Each structure stands twice: as C-alpha cells, then as structure tokens.
Amino acid sequence: MPYQEWGSGPLGGRAVVWSRTAGAGPQRVLPDGCTDVIWSHGDPAAPDGELFVAGPDTRAHLAQGAPGTRWVGLRFAPGTGPAVLGVPAHELRDQRVPLAALWPDAEVRRLAERLAEAADGGGAGARSPGRLLEAVALDRLRRAEPPDPVAGAVVAGLSGGRSVAEVAAAVGLGERQLHRRSLAAFGYGPKTLARVLRLNRALDAARAGTAFAEVAAVTGYADQAHLAREVRALTGVPLGRLLAPPRPLS
Template sequence: MVGPLTVPLALRPYVAWLTGYDVVGPPGVHRGLPGTSLTFVLPLGAPLDVAWSGDPGSRRASWSSVAGLHAAPAEIRHDGHQEGFFLALTTAGARALLGLPAAAIAGQLLSLDDLAPGLRHLPEQLHAAPTWPERAGVLHRALATALSAHAGPGARAEVGRALASLSRGVPVAAVADEVGYSRRHLRNLVVAETGLSPKEYQRVARFESSRDRVLDAARRGGTLAEVAAVCGYADQAHLAREWRDLAGCAPTTWLREEFPDVQAGGVLPG
C-alpha cells in the first residue's frame, strides 16, 4: 500500500487529496461512496471495472475513470490486486483541470477520452514510468499542464463560500443570507455548479463526515450513536437509514468489507 501523496501547492485548490494504492487481497467489490469531491481514478495493471450500484448497464472498464458528484454508491470489481492513483477533485478542480463545471458530469461515470482529450495519454505515460515517485511526477506535470490549458474564470466566489458553509451543516436559509441571495437563486447557482441542490449537497456532505467518523469510532472503540450525534443526525436509526440510501449498506457492513482488521476491534452498535 503506497498511501497519501503530496499535492503540489498550485494544485491544492483543485485536488483535495491524492493517494497511490497497491493492495493485494481476496477478489471482490469495493464500494465507491458519495462525497463532495469528484472521484478521479487512474488504475495500473488492469482497467477499472466500475458501475453504479444496481445499474449493470452503467458498467464500464477503463484505464481512467472520473465520477461526477452523486448520491448513490458505485461498485468497483477487482481480482484481488488493486493498483493506481486515486484523486479527489474539488468542484473548482472540475473547472480548472477538466474545463467544465462539476454539474456537467453529475451522476456520470466517464473516462479522460470522454472529458479531457489533453489528458488522454496520461494512463500510458503512467504505465511507462517504472517507480512510484516517477509516476507521481508524471501525474503532477500532466495536471499542471491541464491547469494552464483551462486557466479561465472559475465559479463565483460566493458559490464557493456557500458550498463550504453547506458542508459544515449551516442551514440553507442562513447560507443564502450569508452570501446575499434568495434561497431560489442560491439553489440555482449550486445546482449549476455541482449538479446537486443545496439540500442534496448538504446531505452528501453530512454522510461524508459520518463515514470518516465511523472509521475513527471503530479504531477507538466508539459507538454509532456517538457518530450520529456529532454529525447532526436525529438518532442512530436516522444514521442507519442514510447509510442504506447513500452507501447501500450499514456502517458495520462497510467496515467489515473495507477495513476487516479495524472491524475486529469493533464499532459498538449502540
């Protein structure tokens, strides 16, 4: 397992995080969970076999995969060896690196061939680099070139502020007041930028926060009730319903599938 990699300073507003991965284990299906970032995967060794959960018609195998913001899980099938780069692109990163608003690809699974012809040779360039540091260098240079190619105006600054506030759980009406817009105008701007309504974006952001806290609770022996309270869910049952809708499984199932060693310590159900 390679782990998190440094994001160059110029790319940090656009790449929330970057990791290299090289994992060997039993064949299976990895869940791609909703979040406030676009998922950009560059596999090595074998194409990425990905589909939206419950939608076999969306299944595709590709050497690059970009998933727009979504409120449903994806399924990534693998033969036991997973290797490549995983990037989380901010909504600003969609404009800066791909040349389009995140809303343009919301709920879609696409490849670089579909989205960014200037980056279409990146997968083969990564395969030609023999070491992880060299591959990271190739990736950084390609993204810097893409950034230069799309150096146009970004979203309005107030939209970025609104998204940050929504992510923190600030009520939609308060966010509208904060940026000086009516709720309807704010909704139109957020949908145009992300493809999700303010309420949908906030729901995904809260789920994303709960995902991180569920893992932390499992590691330290916490409980799901604690996670529900900290994340602003009405109760543990509310948390469980949101996980079924957005992840397609219970938090404990996700832990067992993705982090079996951590689950051995156990996040307590109550």
C-alpha cells in the same frame, strides 16, 4: 497496495492524489461531493492505461477491476472539478466518463503515454504519475475560468450544519440561484450536498470510535435511527458494515 492518499502541494487544498490496487472483489466508493480524474493501468491490452472521470456520486459506487489493476487518481475538492474539466459538474453526476469525451482525444492519448512512462521510470510508487496529473490540472486551472467564488463558502456553511436558507443568505443568493449554481459547481443541489457532507462527517466520527448515538447527536441527525437510515440510503449498507475490516464485497 492498500488505498493511499496524500495532499496535493501544487493544488493546495483543492485536491488530493490517491492510489489503489484492485483486489478480488469490487470496492465501495462512497459519495463525497468530489470529482476525480483517474488513470487505470495494468491491463496488457491497454499498455498506456485508460483515463476517465468519476463524477460526483449521489450514492455509493462499486468500482470493479481485474485483480492487480492499479488506479492513480486526482480528487478535486467540491466545486473545483468543473474548472479543470471544462464541464458543469451535474453533467458528470453518477457517471464514469472517458476523459477523451471531455478533452481532445490527442491530448488525452499523449497524457496516457506520459503517465505510463512516469510509472515505468522508477518513481516512488504512484507519486510520479500523480505529480503529472497535478501538473496537468494546475495548468488547466491557470487557463480556465476560476471556480464559482461562492463554492467554498457554500461547502463551509453546509459542513458547519447551517441550513440551505442560511447559506443562501450568507452568500447573497436566493435559494433558486443557489440551487442552480450548486448543480454546476457540485453536481447536485445544496440539500443533497449537505446530506453527503454530513455523511462523511459522521463516518469520520464513527471511525474515531465515537458511539453511534453520539455520532448522530454531534453531526446533526435527529437520532441514531435517522443516522442509520441515511447511511444505508447513501451507501447501500449499514454503518457497522462500513466500519468493519475491509474484505471483498459479494
């Protein structure tokens, strides 16, 4: 099954559900400022599968699984993950952490069992386990402290190309305060978050067929060379390779 994703109705714009089946080689997961709860299943040695958290990445991560391994994930929009998981985002930066390290072990075991039952119950592909992950996350959000109230405005400002100083002023914080709160909400400071968000805007434009020089101009890079350096720094490969048809990674 190729990669699929769909918006989370119960969680609104705060999350998407996704699924993927491992192929013959690792998959390149690009930084996006998000945190994911992921259920990995298909290994006979772990009949209920494994639950883990993928923290916000500062550069591309190569996800490896035996061919046929299936993943179902709930990806939280930047700033939402800490409220669900109960830990600041910077504690998960560039890490893959068992969910049982964050939540009570018995609770995680029960969730894994329920996910396995949902997958075996004849539901529509990954949608039954995905709905269960949504329900669990929504319940925890209802009981948790709400996400940082400035997170949405910070993401919107940086996505719109505003400087860190401009965003800090707009949300009524000093730059040091903004940096500290960004670490907790997003996993890294606003400058890194701005780079990650700009990368994803550039990739969206390039995938839509925009010429690379125009991509650089409309997404805030100094020039095409600057775009090329940033893409390689954050993803490990040139832009052209990212846009090439999918193939196993060597």
